[in-house]
Amino acid sequence: MDVQEGKEKFIESWGKMGGDWGINRAMAQVHALLMIAPEPLTADQIKDELKISTGNTSMNLRALMDWGLVYKQLKSGERKEYYYAEKDIWKVVCQIIINRKKRELEPLLKVLDEVAAVKGDSPDAESFSTTVNDIRKLTHKANQTLDALVKADSNWFTGTFLKMIR
Amino acid sequence: MDVQEGKEKFIESWGKMGGDWGINRAMAQVHALLMIAPEPLTADQIKDELKISTGNTSMNLRALMDWGLVYKQLKSGERKEYYYAEKDIWKVVCQIIINRKKRELEPLLKVLDEVAAVKGDSPDAESFSTTVNDIRKLTHKANQTLDALVKADSNWFTGTFLKMIR
DNA sequence: CTGAATTTTCAGAGATTCTTGAAACAAATT
């Protein structure tokens, strides 16, 4: 396999995974391309490489910057803007955790807390309350775990942590 | 808040979360409904409660059974089939991990391993190789961590594990 | 200020995914 072929496979695969995880394919592909690029790229280069439109490129670059996964670089004497991705994969994971936690986990937790307060003495109320409380407790734990993970550094995860859980 | 209102909020919220995670809303809602039901329900009851069609109900029940999150129960003397959900939330999480790992993480790992073998001496090849290998290593670690988590039991996670990482 | 280069926005087109409901199928009952 040559480099070009490898790049294509990687971009395709990363894009596919994005799709499975509720992130749109183009966004994941732009991210993949920038992660493996040796130098920052212009929107134009990205557009050509991935064969997507200018608009799509622009929108997904904006989204990636909002997620804190891609940065803009201005080169002096040049009009064009260059983009580059965070390459420290541990930081990438942390950014994604931070974002999804805020967007999804925290709103869910809020609802679970509200809903766990429900009282009643029917079998329905009983079963509801038990299940919701179990989910609520585990979700809170998961939330704490993710907080701890994000605070930790990469070596801790790949070293200490992994040894502990085995 | 009364029980009915609580149920509705929970089902809506769980369905919403499913959507964010690449699972369709109806499937997540059927799951939510069964998790909080005190007794197994028939397809008909689910259909009425969630106001979805028979076909939709049937297909999503099948999918939930394939994921190992819902079981079928036959009551003697009754024609109708009853469905109930796994209520141990830790088991639910494990089932989801097992399924998604197989469907998504493992294929990605395969591609990463293939692609990490790429050789070349251009800056492109260099950058590609470094990044892909970093991702590959972390993905393998994540895979191992998930294996360990699934083998562990609930108490270990909520007790020991959580203490360790703090 | 004018004009060229570049980026952003967004309405409509296109693609994908989800839902419906009717028909086929299955299983038990008469």
Added chain:
DNA sequence: AATTTGTTTCAAGAATCTCTGAAAATTCAG
């Protein structure tokens, strides 16, 4: 075997999500 009850399948339509490309906005040079 015909009927009744219940379940599954699937084609067509609906809903949702994504992409395009042209127009508007922005930026900078002269």
